[in-house]
Amino acid sequence: MRVRFAPSPTGLLHLGNARTAIVNWLAARQAGGIFLLRIDDTDIERSRPELALTIDADLAWLGLDVDERAVQSQRTAVYERHFAGLAAGDRLYPAYETPEELAAMRQRLKDKNLPPRYDRTSLRLAAADRQRLEAEGRKPHWRLRLSDRRIDFVDRVRGPQRIDLRHLSDPVLRRADGSFTYTFASVVDDLDLGVTEVIRGEDHLTNTAVQIDLMEALGGRPPDFGHLPLILDAGGQKVSKRLGAATLADLREQGVEPLAILQVLAALGTGRPACAEATLAELVAGFDLAAFGTAQPRLATADIARHSAAVLHHLDFVSVQARLEGMGLAGLDQPFWNAIRANLERLEDAGLWWSICQEPLQPVIEDSAYLATAANLLGQSSSVEAWLDALKEASGRKGKALFHPLRLALTARERGPDLGTLLALMGKDRAVMRLRGQVA
Structure with a gap:
């Protein structure tokens, strides 16, 4: 098994991203497979190199070790090769519409209560028309002509799926500036890097049919797919970067235990409660992708904080000793830890009890x-x-x-x-x- 976690470095990882990473990592470790981290930075304007480093740091904090790493911005030569192969066939065509023209087209369709499907105007252009547009200074972007068929596949979470490509727009694979889109780069990477299973959020479900069609056009064999329901916050809103979802950096700053996040997100949507005593090895042994339902689960940040305190109450001294020493509490020994851990909400609180018991304190006299x-x-x-x-x-x-x-x-x-x-x-x-x- 080869799975991938493919975040975009356009924002900090939130709980939805973390769940995808955790599920993929658990699947790989249980199968003795490979967990690949792929940085999807095809969005040149929004991608930030420093955020790619925070992704590495967040995964390390969670304890998710990475077997292989790939960065899309460093794989342009691979995409060029596959694009040239595709261009040798009859599935690619140049399109000349400007963003404004495409937006107007979508609005016209919306006004008629029709799906915003690209109408293939450029596919019908004669050679003379293309030459005229290019002489006017228009640079084409390149679209894949989707097959005239339905795509059937068995989703490992949602079961049998059928998506009609005739209802979808021909995807843009290469922009007018020559850069490759997420759709093309992602498909090429999944094939080139040997990904055997794609586990991700249900917001990519429709994309799957397009990606399968493109994979087969490239002569590749599609991997298996599993689409997890999206996480909702306590108010029923989708957890997302743009809506200000709690990030892993936020939770780390709040003193949340990484093991608590692993336990909660590994159980979320399975119908099983998170177990505060479960070790990472036990999470791997008990992992089952088929246990995830299709209903969108709700998760409040406060629930994770409460669970984190319960996790802390069960941690043995060996598992926290190095962190305590890093906090300047080298003198805090196992008996002291065993005495105070049930009263901690965050590990940092151990410093408070060390100070109370070992340093001068002004008592509060009531009687x-x-x-x-x-x-x-x-x-x-x-x-x-x-x-x-x-x-x-x-x-x-x-x-x-x-x-x-x-x-x-x-x-x-x-x-x-x-x-x-x-x-x-x-x-x-x-x-x-x-x-x-x-x-x-």
């Missing part, structure tokens, strides 16, 4: 007399349980009235690990000083 009693009893007690029992008896308190003032004095926080765990992390001497209202 100084009660806390003074607590400090005296803590100094005399052999265990946390004995201390709390003695404090209950001495104060007559229980529940929140017993614990809340202690937590505020010890941590200056409303919530956190249980008091026994906190005392073990900060030490009895520091705890006694804070209970007495001292910075410690």
Whole structure:
């Protein structure tokens, strides 16, 4: 199996892009195949080289290793060769309409409630007419004359599909400036790079028939296709770059765990809940493209953030140790991690609890007399349980009235690990000083 993820460097990757990458990567890894990253930068005006680098960085952050990499702007010679071969036949023809003329043609068809299909005016031009237009300074773009037939294929997500090419416009393969379009470059690359399976969003479904026709015109064998339903946000809008969808860069900045994104997007649309304990290897083993339905799933960024916290609560110390050291928390060891992880929303919060337990803190004193009693009893007690029992008896308190003032004095926080765990992390001497209202 050879699959490809083919983003355009015209914006940052969002969750829809990430899902396509994840599904392709999982399919390749499960089959022992090749995961190809192809940078589709045929849109010269909008493509930005620096965004191609962010795509590499985003995939690396997710843990999706790339086996092969191709950049369309570096493959012009390949496209020239295939274009020349196609031009030797009878399927290409020059077209001379300007963008304004094409827009007017589409509007006329729209006004008549007709599909905006190119009417092949240029295909019917006589040689003398073409010569006249070129003498006037018009440079042709080149279209593929689509076959007069229906295309049948079995989509690996959506099942049997039939698309009538007679209802579609002949696609432009080469622009008037000589550059190649996405349609042509993508098809040539899929054939030339040996892609065996194309898994992408359902917005490319109609394109598939055109691409199959072009592949066969080039003498190639089309790959299998699978089209995933598009992701909707919480408001029911399609997730897209142009509508300001949350990007992977946004989520990384918010402290979302990459494993959480993998788990959520691998399960989205399958009817299975995302499992916060699933490892990357388990996601590979459990992957099944046939499990994806055709309904458009909804996904809110807040759902990913909540799932990310659950993932963090299950991560072992080894998996986060290097990142903690990179945050300057080299002294944070496994017992400390095990004690605090269930109270974290982001890994960065570990630094807060390290500071609370290991660095001077101004306690919040809610009841100084009660806390003074607590400090005296803590100094005399052999265990946390004995201390709390003695404090209950001495104060007559229980529940929140017993614990809340202690937590505020010890941590200056409303919530956190249980008091026994906190005392073990900060030490009895520091705890006694804070209970007495001292910075410690």
